[in-house]
Amino acid sequence: MSMEIFGASPDGQADIDAIVALVAAVEHAQQNELPEAFMELFSRRDPVWTTAHGMRLSGWETISEFTHKVLPGAMKDSTASYEVVRILFVRPDVAAVNVHQRPIDRDGRALPGVPEGRPLYVLAKQDGEWKIAAAQNTQVKGD
Incomplete structure (x- = not known):
């Protein structure tokens, strides 16, 4: 699957690389059950996270509390790989x-019959770093 890029500035490759690296850091934190590393990826400015099961979590502390409760042990039997498929620069410091x-x-083998996810991350560039400002994960019920 190739990645689509929309709205990037002509010299936006550094931002694209940083966004791909952030998603790789999400994958690493999830696969290795690292709640602290996961939370470092979030903005401290009132982020919102909606889980694949529809639970909306508002605020850094709420997301952190939930993550510290569910992430340890969550990946003992299986995990997930993450691939950036589309980046839309809404403006130079905001990307979907x-x-x-x-x-x-x-x-690392695919798990047939287990629903895939289609996360959407809204990232904001803060002090030169991309952070998750809002995210929605959706499970795919057939593709």
């Missing part, structure tokens, strides 16, 4: 990022 999230076993 579509991700293809594939369930995999601990050895």
